[in-house]
Amino acid sequence: MMTRYGMLIDTTKCVGCSACRTACQRQNNLLPDEDFIRFERRETGKYPNVKVETVPLQCMHCDDAPCASVCPTGAAHKGADGIVSVDQGRCIGCLYCMSACPYQVRVRNSQTGAVDKCRFCAVQTEKGATTCTCVEACPAHARVFGDLDDPDSELARTIVEKGAKPIAGDLTQAKVYYVR
Amino acid sequence: MTYEPIWGAIIAWYLFLAGLGGGAFVTSTFIRFRHPECHGLMRIGRVVAPVAVCIGLVLLMFDAMAGFQHPLRFALLLTNFGSVMTWGVVFLAAFVVVALIVAVMDFMKRDVPAWLDILGTVMGLCVAAYTGCLLGVCQGFPLWNTALLPILFLVSAVSTGMAIVLLIGAFVKPDEFNRVVVLKKFHFWLPVVELILVAALLFVTSANPSPAGWASVMTLISGNWAVAFWVLFIAVGLVVPTILECWMLWIASHQLETSRTGQMVSAASDAGVLIGGFVLRLMIVSAALPITIVQPWMF
Numbered sequence: 001m002m003t004r005y006g007m008l009i010d011t012t013k014c015v016g017c018s019a020c021r022t023a024c025q026r027q028n029n030l031l032p033d034e035d036f037i038r039f040e041r042r043e044t045g046k047y048p049n050v051k052v053e054t055v056p057l058q059c060m061h062c063d064d065a066p067c068a069s070v071c072p073t074g075a076a077h078k079g080a081d082g083i084v085s086v087d088q089g090r091c092i093g094c095l096y097c098m099s100a101c102p103y104q105v106r107v108r109n110s111q112t113g114a115v116d117k118c119r120f121c122a123v124q125t126e127k128g129a130t131t132c133t134c135v136e137a138c139p140a141h142a143r144v145f146g147d148l149d150d151p152d153s154e155l156a157r158t159i160v161e162k163g164a165k166p167i168a169g170d171l172t173q174a175k176v177y178y179v180r
Numbered sequence: 181m182t183y184e185p186i187w188g189a190i191i192a193w194y195l196f197l198a199g200l201g202g203g204a205f206v207t208s209t210f211i212r213f214r215h216p217e218c219h220g221l222m223r224i225g226r227v228v229a230p231v232a233v234c235i236g237l238v239l240l241m242f243d244a245m246a247g248f249q250h251p252l253r254f255a256l257l258l259t260n261f262g263s264v265m266t267w268g269v270v271f272l273a274a275f276v277v278v279a280l281i282v283a284v285m286d287f288m289k290r291d292v293p294a295w296l297d298i299l300g301t302v303m304g305l306c307v308a309a310y311t312g313c314l315l316g317v318c319q320g321f322p323l324w325n326t327a328l329l330p331i332l333f334l335v336s337a338v339s340t341g342m343a344i345v346l347l348i349g350a351f352v353k354p355d356e357f358n359r360v361v362v363l364k365k366f367h368f369w370l371p372v373v374e375l376i377l378v379a380a381l382l383f384v385t386s387a388n389p390s391p392a393g394w395a396s397v398m399t400l401i402s403g404n405w406a407v408a409f410w411v412l413f414i415a416v417g418l419v420v421p422t423i424l425e426c427w428m429l430w431i432a433s434h435q436l437e438t439s440r441t442g443q444m445v446s447a448a449s450d451a452g453v454l455i456g457g458f459v460l461r462l463m464i465v466s467a468a469l470p471i472t473i474v475q476p477w478m479f
Contacts, residue, residue: 040472057472066319072265073256090256092247094240096265098186102320103472113245168472171319 004082005120006148006175007132008155008164009056013142013179016041016054023137027121034107036118037134053180058134059084059105059118060166060174067097067106076115082175083123088114102171120145148175185466190243192462195311196340197236198272199333200457202304203341205229205279207363209301210342212292215360220353225345226286229304230279232344237272264317268310275303308337315464322393323385323468332377332460339370340457343450350447357446358438361429364446368425371418371453378418378460390471399467408459417456421449 021037028036040055061084067076068084075090076097086097093113098106106117122132122145135143146155158164164177208225211218247253257269278300285292312330319325342363349357386397400409424445428437436442 069260070263070265070317072260072263072269073253074259075256090253092250092253092257093245094243094247094265095186096263096314099315099318100320102470104183104320104470108245113247113249115246 002082002149004148004175005061005123006146006155006177007120007135008144008158008162008177008179010142010144010158010162010164010179011053011055013140014054014056015140016052017139019137019139020056020134020143023133024118024121027133028119030116031110033110034116036105036107036116038105055167055178057103057105057167058176060103060172060176061118061120062172062174064173066100066102066172070096070100072096081123083120084117085119086114086116088112088116091115102168103174183469185468187465189462190239192458192465194236194240194243195314195333195461195465196458197232197239198311199308199337199461200340200344200454201229201231201233201236201279202275202307203337203339204232204345205275205282205300205304205341206338207342207345208282209297210363210366211345211360212294212297214362215356218353218356218360221345221349221356221360223286224348224352225341226279226283228344228348229300229341230276230283233272233276233279233307237276264310264313268307268314271303271306271310275300275307278303304341305334305338309334311337315468320470320472321396321468322388322390322471323381323396323464326381326384328377328381328384329464332374332381335370335373335377336457336460339367339374339453342367342370343453343457347447347450347454350443350450354440354443357443364425365429368422368429371422371456375414375418375422378414392469392471396467396469399469400463403467405463405467408463412459413456413463416452417459421452421456424449424452 016039021035024036025034037056037058040057042053044051044053061082063082065078065084068078072094073090073092075087076084077087078084091114093108093115095108095115097115106115108115120132122130131145135145144155144158146153148156150156159177162179164179166174166176167178168174204225208222208229211222211225241248257266260266278296282292282296282300309330312333315324316326316329346357346364346367382397382401385393387393399405428442428446432442
């Protein structure tokens with residue numbers, strides 16, 4: 001079976017410290033105003049029983065990727081390994097993919113004008129790395145990276161154990177799963 | 181998190197100018213077949229069409245910053261025919277070529293073959309409709325993701341195209357302006373149809389399963405865009421032109437309709453249509469909220 005990379009984010013563990021975001025910026029050499037991870041926060045309940053949930057959102061590497069289907073130049077595409085990426089040399093910066101992405105997790109590089117987003121860096125840049133930088137950096141161990149198709153992987157086991165689901169159901173067949 | 185619209189005023193101008201250019205060409209063909217003696221007005225349409233669309237395209241290239249810095253990348257625009265934008269590039273390219281040939285032939289006093297005018301009209305309609313499809317396929321925005329939007333943009337495009345030709349015509353060719361009664365009566369109905377389409381769009385969008393639909397509609401009718409929506413779009417862009425044209429075409433005496441005063445009343449109504457057309461694009465681009473920002477956890 002082919003490897004199908006995916007990720008799990010446990011929002012019940014997330015403390016919203018942004019360590020994943022800054023680690024990602026260093027790893028991918030991003031500009032100060034360029035973030036691949038966006039945090040949404042929700043408060044529920046009534047004082048004094050209030051619960052705050054932090055939801056880190058990033059590229060879901062959708063199997064049915066709307067960004068790739070609307071990209072007029074083929075810069076946004078899904079590779080053979082299932083990872084959605086942006087060919088920086090083909091992007092004209094029309095931002096159509098940013099409008100098409102239901103998760104609003106794509107960013108424009110303010111220097112080149114091209115669009116970028118989470119690259120699943122473990123696979124893309126660091127040969128031999130066992131996991132993505134954000135996973136390594138998370139002090140609460142809220143993130144797991146791995147192979148969705150390997151039932152013995154930590155990722156697949158945690159998804160089953162905790163009943164994790166993509167943030168928007170089967171909207172785009174996303175490969176990032178959330179424990180809520 | 182506060183949401184910043186992805187596309188801004190430049191794209192709204194582009195959508196407006198592309199529609200207006202396509203509509204102006206449709207108008208010139210309409211005049212050719214229905215009012216063939218009014219060659220001055222026909223020429224206005226034939227000049228406005230390529231000029232408006234080309235200005236829009238320059239704005240578009242300027243806005244696509246990465247392509248603006250590496251112009252060769254624009255050649256890649258023809259690589260994904262699953263993308264509405266790629267189809268738009270095809271329609272725009274065909275339209276601009278046809279419109280330029282027609283304009284040059286007109287100035288050289290050569291007869292423009294009917295098939296060329298019809299081809300340009302079809303391409304002009306395609307350009308106008310594609311601007312709505314471009315936004316319509318974005319499933320994250322309930323205000324856009326409806327089949328009503330391309331129809332609304334198409335009707336608005338033809339309406340603004342006719343308005344610009346009539347507005348310029350009222351000053352440059354007042355005699356011909358008085359003669360194109362059929363064109364004016366056709367044009368009269370477009371803002372009326374638009375009113376129905378806008379009401380339908382807002383009702384359908386507000387009932388979207390995502391709260392973003394309701395939030396977008398509220399932003400338009402009672403939020404940040406309320407003044408632009410009610411005053412500039414509904415009143416100035418649709419209702420006032422409908423009332424003024426109704427007065428001129430069916431109530432006013434022939435003498436008043438063809439007087440300088442009557443022409444200025446019609447010109448004011450056409451200017452209103454143009455303002456409304458631009459404000460419509462600007463509001464649709466800016467007021468649309470994405471489903472994941474309003475409530476990312478509601479799925």
